[in-house]
Amino acid sequence: MMRTSRATRLLALAAASTLTLTACGSDDSGSGSGGDAGSGGGDASGETLTVWIMEGTNPDATPFFEEVSTAFEEETGATLDIQYVPWASAHDKFTNSIAGGTGPDVAEVGTTWTPEFGDAGALMDVSDKIEEAGLADGYVDSVLESGTLDGAVYGAPWYAGVxxxxxxxxxxxxxxxxxxxxxxxxxxxxxxxxxxxxxxxxxxxxxxxxxxxxxxxxxxxxxxxxxxxxxxxxxxxxxxxxxxxxxxxxxxxxxxxxxxxxxxxxxxxxxxxxxxxxxxxxxxxxxxxxxxxxxxxxxxxxxxxxxxxxxxxxxxxxAGGSHLSVFETTDNEDLAWTFVEMMTTGEYAEMWGEQTGFFPATNDLLSQLEEAEDPLVAPFAQQMLEASATLPVTPQWGQVEGxxxxxxxxxxxxxxxxxxxxxxxxxxxxxxxxxxx
The missing domain is CATH 3.40.190.10 (Periplasmic binding protein-like II)
Known part of the structure; x- marks a missing residue:
């Protein structure tokens, strides 16, 4: 449900966008469906899910999302419309789309932006979806916390770096x-x-x-x-x-x-x-x-x-990185969540981490990286699992950064x-x- 002060917050969001230019990073039990397309998507043949992904995190993201799109269509019948957005112009693009009610179904959102857009009434609270998927204890605490505002979870942890x-x-x-x-x-x-x-x-x-x-x-x-x-x-x-x-x-x-x-x-x-x-x-x-x-x-x-x-x-x-957020304007929240769960858990979260150098944001995948004892990876994984933190989870933090x-x-x-x-x-x-x- 959108907040009653949504119009006021959107005006503040537009003003703040002139200050905030970049997001946070200029990672079996409780890990969801793994490589499956997730739960709740049903048969969505003929439907299209529009997804915004930030450009540059993966130097060559096209083959990855071609594979994801094929698997998603096989599982749900729906097609993915992946649109790449440069980080430098992303905040303005989000702000304008939110004000005009023209957002995507799902978007990658930098962890320090999620509270801002959630507070503006633009993002869906996915806390129930996370609970139903058994992921409440599956995501890394610090990355989940950075997407949580007033008890509502506006972003599922996708990847992070520490x-x-x-x-x-x-x-x-x-x-x-x-x-x-x-x-x-x-x-x-x-x-x-x-x-x-x-x-x-x-x-x-x-x-x-x-x-x-x-x-x-x-x-x-x-x-x-x-x-x-x-x-x-x-x-x-x-x-x-x-x-x-x-x-x-x-x-x-x-x-x-x-x-x-x-x-x-x-x-x-x-x-x-x-x-x-x-x-x-x-x-x-x-x-x-x-x-x-x-x-x-x-x-x-x-x-x-x-x-x-x-x-x-x-x-x-x-621990800075990105969430995947479902926009309030989506016509199919179950299909959108299916994509989010598919991307943030299991093989596709692991594959994205391998290609980008960031970590998947689930405890089980991070524990595997720590236990593998790669001297250039394991200490970071230990840091993220045992001693990572988030910056203040407030809509005003973007202005502090700016x-x-x-x-x-x-x-x-x-x-x-x-x-x-x-x-x-x-x-x-x-x-x-x-x-x-």
Whole structure:
């Protein structure tokens, strides 16, 4: 059922679209029907299901969806109309289609957008479908949570990626150290790398949100918390500031980063690592494969370890990816759900993960990846299963992303323009203003 304030929310959605340009990632028991087309589709011969898929996640998605379309038609009788949408223009396309009531039957929606579109009344609550399919405990908690708003599930987890520490095994070996398992060890490993090679950047600290949040969460802080219907920033809490102070110390007191990194994004950090300029970085589960493919000389020289907690364990890392959402305007919600279940579980979820480098978002498939013990995959799978988190599940989060609140805070800290306390207070005030708008 659509919310009574739908028109108001659509106007706010249209305004927010000028700020938000990208989604989240510029993964047998309780796993649904596997390779079958799912339950509830029935005989839909002659019908067509329109599906929007974001362009670029899979470099060559056409053969994959040709196979999916064939299997879907064999199972249901219906045909798929797959339409590819560039990430850069997707938010505007969604906003315009929602306002005009011309959305698809099913769409891939970035995990940080799902609450926004769900709150606008555009997406169907599929919580009952998930329960009926036995998937309530089958999907990874963090990815399911990011699609849940006020108890309604507006997106079924399709795929996700998580960030951990990628390091150069040969450089750590030359320095005589093992990969870090605590924050103190992160410092000591970085210092050993610097002593071994003074020209190396041991651990660049960029201004990226997804490099910053593990240290906020690891110190016990929160990006924001919800009380009733109200969200409030947690960036200025003592725990969050402790995490920010540690990051500042890596770049300042311990000299493990470089001043230039204060303006770097994740792509800049990854490129520096691929060029051999950095010894350890925080980057995504899709990164090692792409680095090795582009730099054959690094074959066998990469390692991965979960982001450590202050005294051991793991610091939570953002699980970003995409949901598959059923639009309220669909004429056949059962057929639409059949497609969603088919794509998010079993062989097609696994196949998509293999082709894209992202993880399927079901616990059973992730456990298989962890147990396979691939050194460039298993640590990421462990991170996602045991220590992944989501950003605040609020319709206003897209505006926070668009305002670059966290990157601006980090650039201010790393550039020496403000202390962690001052920068966190400024960022928290900006975030709270957005939440209250």
């Amino acid at each position: 960030r951990s520490i990628i390091y150069r095994t040969d450089l750590l070996e030359e320095a005589g150290v093992e990969p870090p398992t605590t924050w103190d060890e992160l410092v000591s490993v970085g210092e050993a790398l610097k002593e071994s090679d003074p020209d190396l950047i041991p651990f660049p600290v960029p201004n990226s949100t997804h490099t910053t949040t593990p240290f906020i969460w690891g110190a016990g802080g929160e990006v924001a918390t919800q009380e009733g219907d109200t969200w409030e920033s947690g960036l200025d809490s003592p725990e969050s500031i402790e995490g920010l102070q540690f990051l500042e110390s890596l770049a300042g007191e311990h000299d493990l980063s470089t001043p230039a990194a204060s303006t770097w994004n994740e792509a800049d950090t990854r490129d520096a690592f691929a060029r051999g300029e950095a010894g350890m970085i925080i980057s995504g589960s899709w990164t090692p494969k792409s680095i090795v493919e582009a730099n054959g000389d690094l074959e066998g020289k990469l390692g991965v370890v979960p982001i450590p907690g202050p005294d051991g364990g793991m610091s939570p890392s953002f 305002a670059q609140t966290i990157p601006a805070m980090m650039e201010s800290i790393l550039g020496g323009k403000a202390s962690p306390e001052e920068a966190a207070t400024t960022a928290a005030d900006e975030m709270n203003e957005i939440f209250g708008s």
